[in-house]
Amino acid sequence: MALDTQEVEDKTPLRILVVELAHIGDFVVSTSVIGALKEAFPDSLIVAVVIKESKDLAELCPYIDIVEVYDYKGEHKGLRGWLDIVGRLRRYNFDLGVATNFSFREGILLYLAGCKERVASPTQGRGIFLTQKSQYIPREVMFGFNSDFAFDSMSLIRAKVLEPLGIKKVPYPRLVVPEALKDSVYERFLSKSVSPIFSIGLSGDGTLKRWGIKKWKLLIDKIYHHYGGSFLLIGSPKESLYGEALEKITVSSINTAGRTSIKEFIALLSFADLHIGVDAGPLHVASALGKRCVALFGPTNPFRWAPFAPPRMVRAVYKFFPCSPCYYRSRPCFEVKPYGVRPCMSSISVEDVFKEIKEQVMAIRTEDRSKNEWAKKASSSLLPERTTQPNS
Template identity: 25%
Template sequence: MTLNNINNILVIKFKHIGDVLVTTPLFRNLRIHFPDARICASVIHNTVEMLSDNPDIDAIFPVNRRSGLWTQLRLIGELRRNRFDLVIDLSEGDRGAIVAFLTGSPCRLGYRRRRSKFMGRDLLFTDLMSSVDNDKHAVRYHLEPLRALGLPVKTEKMRLQWTDAVEEKVDRLLRERGLKEQPFVVVHPTSRWLFKSWTPEGNSAVIDFLRERCRLPVVVTCSDDPNELAVVKSIMHGVRVPVVDLAGQLTLKELASLIRKAVLFFGVDTAPMHIAAAVGTPVVALFGPSGDHMWGPWGHSHVVVSQPWDCRPCGRAGCNDSGSSRCLETIRAETVIDALSAKLRDLGFTPS
């Protein structure tokens, strides 16, 4: 592949919120290597916040998987009219490969077929990269296009931006709750996939520990999904201490602003954990069936708590796809509190 006359670039990532956030170092590197190029992204519509306001990205083309055929054809037409010189597909599925092909770009770079049942998938690209390497963190895995293009990696730092209006709203929320001038911890106990969530009893014990023994206010967050809200309600019933409950009340950008102001983030393998790593807030995260080597919080200041079981990470939706993960549920509250205590001491907060 020649890099001459690369002036218009499209990066495709049809995956979830955290998966999109970990691609931001690629955009930063593309901007460094192609400072005058137009760099665009095409992502699922509910992940756009991970890339909006990012100065490395000139335009975003959102895709709604549930939209009708006419809407999707209109998107393809719009992408073709942009006449991209280079299209990079970071998705492993067939949809991204097909969209990359239909753009008509003369240079189409994608991962080699691994799980797809579509035998001709690789033929949709002009150049191929190695498929998933589970020994490599997702941030580095998504920098593989640079190596395929013969370009050096200049930075591995994630980037998440938001507006002054978002910052002002979060400042106001904290001020109204008496937290503007004091340290606090964000506890985000849920994931959209509940098999990645710890027990309500364990979370309640952690919140009591943070408030009673560390004298740190706790802000609890989750998405507005009814299942996640139900989990948080159960946790709240088990706590002995006052908690600032912002569950289901924040956008992703507002959550990012809140997390950046916190002294610590506690949670599970979920997009807000990656947000915490991106904004530089120390993380203590619990991992069960998913692999922390590839999907753990990016950076060196974080702590992962998991069970040393031979069966993990299995990458399944709970044990035998049951929706229940024993490797996560059996983590003892005392083990988690010990990890939190050690991290908080590093940060200058000594539990009583």
């Protein structure tokens, strides 16, 4: 919900600034922190400062009242831009400021925005700007297994920032899509789709997490043979050609990669009955929409970066390699095969993924049909096993 600062009434009990200067997947991870603040202070006004790329996403987060954009690589680049965003924020007269991430920029922004209380982890030397310091969490906690938080979800790690405030209850990430937006994307992309709908998250970070077009084809064919349905190919403009190629060689596929705005892609995911994809933004968005997911992990830590969700809602597929997780920092395999599929991803077989899909399908079948979308769309024919081969 985007409002002008002049519309903010003085009688607001508590004004909270949350700074989260991260991209889509990371922002969704941090919505748990914002949700915890909203639950602890239900009458508060929460203003989130986000980067330009996350603006549309933030506007679909029900915990946020106002979204402010800090485009430090564009409009707010340089001293003039810095003064502009600081001036806008100071007009709110914030009572509390929280930085959910680990950058120095977020810490100093809390201070310059004039927040009376400033809470964050004192990492990156930003402790001098804080009035209350949470547990020290090094920025490197995002990488590798070798830390005290190796098996903690990143949502829970970031929520540790709230401990000085006595907040321990952390909700799951959540996004809400307006019905009008859902109707629009349905007419544009899904009017001829067949239930159930599987969303396919193709890749993230270019080729680094790519699974391989041949395996995606084999998996889609296998799913279609067993359950039928339609397949939403989800991705950024970087994956548009990849999606086009896959659409041509698979049955019942709809390529949307690079063809939607951020809000439209989120609205599309709201129609998915099951999301299958690599560790990237669409995975976290699908989970925040309450979707069951099957996630493929290669160069990243599944314990750290799997979506924070109810038990068994997300099933991870991961093959351990001595160099994994590498987070693209130590990558000898890149030198040998710079444009191919990385060994940590190519080692994941179609059967590995389909095994988890079957488990998720079984779970959906046993859920209360009044609460899941498939029951509404497919009635008594919910995910029947197919006995015929797919048309090629």
